[in-house]
Structure formats: C-alpha cells, structure tokens
Amino acid sequence: MAECEGAKSPMELYEKLTAQGEQVRALKTAKATKADVDAAVQLLIKLKTDYKQMTGQDYKAGCPPSENSVAPDNGPAAGGADDEDTVDPWNVSTNNAKGVDYDKLILRFGSSKVDKELVDRIEKVSGQKSHRFLRRGIFFSHRDMHQVLDAYEKQKSFYLYTGRGPSSEAMHVGHLIPFIFTKWLQDVFDIPLVVQLTDDEKYLWKDLSLEDCHRFAVENAKDIIACGFDVNKTFIFSDLDYMGASPEFYRNVVKVQKHVTFNQVKGIFGFTDSDCIGKISFPAIQAAPSFSSSFPQIFKGRKDIQCLIPCAIDQDPYFRMTRDVAPRIGYPKPALLHSTFFPALQGAQTKMSASDANTSIFLTDTPKQIKNKVNKHAFSGGKDTVEEHRKYGGNPDVDVAFMYLTFFLEDDEQLEKIRQDYASGALLTGELKKLLIETLQPMIEQHQQRRKQVTEEEVKQFMTPRPLHFNF
Secondary structure, eight states, X not given: OGGGTTOOSHHHHHHHHHHHHHHHHHHHHTTOOHXXXXXXXXXXXXXXXXXXXXXXXXXXXXXXXXXXOOXXXXXXXXXXXXXXXXXXXXXXXXXXXXXXXXXXXXXXXXXXXXXXXXXXXXXXXXXXXXOHHHHTXXXXXXXXXXXXXXXXXXXXXXXXXXXXXXXSSSOBHHHHHHHHHXXXXXXXXXXXXXXXXXXXXXXXXXXXXXXXXXXXXXXXXXXXXXXXXXXXXXXXEEHHHHHHHOHHHHHHHXXXXXXXXXXXXXXXXXXXXXXXXXXXXXHHHHHGGGSXXXXXXXXXXXXXXXXXXXXXXGGHHHHHHHHHHGGGGTOOOOEEEEEOOOEETTEEEEEOOTTOGGGOOBTTOOHHHHHHHHHHHSOOOSOSSHHHHHXXXXXXXXXXXXXXXXXXXXXXXXXXXXXXXXXXXXXXXXXXXXXXXXXXXXXXXXXXXXXXXXXXXXXXXXXXXXXXXXXX
C-alpha cells in the first residue's frame, strides 16, 4: 500500500502509526462504514508489522522509539523494513530465495490455511483423490471453503469463476495453474464454470490498443479451451463483449460501484490521483461474475447460487472488496481457493512474467527452447562443483527445477525420492534439470496439439452467452 512507503526511520513510522491509530478511532466514533474501518485497520496492522520489523519491538502508544532502536540484522531472511513481501494484483516480489512467506500472507490477508482436514474433506465430499495442487500445498489458502462443501453435501450446487488478464498472445506455464485446478474441480463436482477475460483491464493498465487486447483475449481463450473444458459446462467471456450484451451483468457492476468508495479502492489497491478513472472503477467489473445473477442465461435469474473462485493469491484484494459488498446488495459472498505463485526461472523472488521471455516457459516454446531455457536460466540450489554437491547436497527449497516438478509431476513418491536424492547429493543439478525438461516437453507438446485442434467456430461456441447443461 502506497501510504506505508514513505517512512524511512523508526520515528517517522511511529508518527505514522500514531496518526493511523487516531484515524481508526475517528472512523469508529463517526460510525463510518465497516469497509472504511476495515481498510484503515488493515493499514494499521501493516504499519505495526513494519514497525516491529524495523525496530524489533512492538509498537506502544505514547512510547516513541529510542534513537538507536533498529532490529538486529540477521541476514536477508530476517527482514528489515523493506523485506515485507510485496503482493498485489500487479506486483509480486520478495527478498527470500524460497519465495513469498505464505503463512505470513494468510495472516496479513486474513484468510484460512488449507489444512489436511480440509483436503481430506474435499476428497470425501467429491469421492476422488485430491489433486496434487491440494496435496502439496500449492492451493494453500481459502475463504469459506467449508461452507461450500456443507451446502454441496445438502445437494446445493455452486459454480466456479476464474479468469485471465490477456496481456499477450502467448500464455506461459504459470498461467495454466488455475485452469488445471479449475478443470479438476469442474470434473469432480460436475458444476458450471465462467471464465472472465479482462481485456478491458489490460487496455487500462498497459500500453496496448483496444483491438490488440480483444484479440489477445480470443487467442488466450484457445489455450484455455485446450485445457480440456467441457463446452456444455463452460462459458468464457471477454469483458469488452459481454458487458454490452448483458444488462444483468452491467447492473451488478453498478451496484458494486455504488457501495465502494474512492477511499476504499485507494486503500485496497493503492490507486493515486493520477490513475485514470477506468482503473478506479474496474474492480467492480472483476467483482460482478461472483454473483450468479450476472449470468441469467445459465442460472435462470437466480441470485442465491454460491460462487467458488480458484485464483492466485495476488487477486485476493478484488475479492475481499467483493465479499464486503455482497451482503449489502443481497448476494452470497464468493468463496475462494488461493494458489501460490509460479516462480520465474531466475528464482522464487518473483513470479513468472509474460513480458520477459527469459523468465518464462511459454506454451508456444519448442522442445529445444524449453531445454535451453531450463539449462541456461533455471536457478539452481546445487553447489558450485560436483565434489561439493556430492558431499553437501543441494537445496531443493530454492531450486527452480525442483519447484516446477512439484507443480507438474503427478507421482508423490517419485517427487519425494527426487527431493531426498538432491538434498543428499546423489542427484546432480544437471540431472534434476533433465528430469524437469523430460516432464515439460511432452506436456507442452500435447497442449500445442490440442490448441491446434481448437477451431474459430469452437471459440465462438464457448464465448456465446447461452444456457449450459444444468437445471437451475
């Protein structure tokens, strides 16, 4: 959040904290809306965390920090004031080679951990072995997942909503994560899915023409269809098309817009006075698919069908806002399942980016390109020489090739053996990279074959508003 970035000394941060505490009290006294109070409290909590990281002490009102109160430096992982992980819908970065601290993120965002009890329950209710993304903590956090399962057990259906911001023609393997998992959820629960392509968002945020954004949306739809979704259960839509074609969708956008203040979106998304007004109102458009009445052709006008959103955790701010508004406009709150980030080839400090070819393995890459990228760019947790590696072993927790295998290798026992062999030094970095290349090449080649078979007619079918094969 932009408000926290200015404080360079413990005293400055202490003063900001005191002012923010007074702001929270003033809002409560003035009986401000819950959302405004929550946004102010979130900022207060973040400032307190920053203060503790900077000084090593808890903030106490009326006790300013002494001149020399700065936290001891225990190396990069201990974290100074600038080591707070940055996670928002546009930026993800951390100074830790292992990646973002997801347990801290759960506390910061106020979500719940996907624990063994929940994974077992999903298995029991769906009657299927849980997906490897659940077993391995890749989908690690949730909001209200138990509520969705409670309702499902009572024969109450729900629907899935996920999305993609089409900023380029080619998608990378990281973009597949929510779709692979959503496809599994759709198959095991037999429920409808809506996929939002936010071509309007990409036009507002990036230096792209409106025509290009729309064209990328259609191209990305082909990759999404190639994941194997069922046309009878899936509706894919471009915002630029659907918003003008669906009065019900637009009405829900307007309802959300009315119930969120400019102050709130500034607090949640860090917007500034120089951002275009399209950005400021956009979150309402990403919120609208969370409500079943936005799709009358699918849900026959029903407003009470719960939505489950599988997405990467950087999208959570949109849905915290949505969940706050939902009860005020008479709709159920959407539930969420959050995934970790897919790391860049250079290491888990950042997520893979579509705008830098060397950080990413694209769905259009040839087997040779995949091999070269992994061998040349994938960050290694191995030692500098074979002798040292054999003696001391490698570190699978920071090794990108191993991280990628946790996403794509199905066999748990094989993955654990690779982890142990690499950590003991029995498996060398070159051998680990070779295992990854042999996993990725056929997977991406098969995806390319399926994508080739997707016709323009099929894309049109998926993207036409129509009833799906469900009775609501």
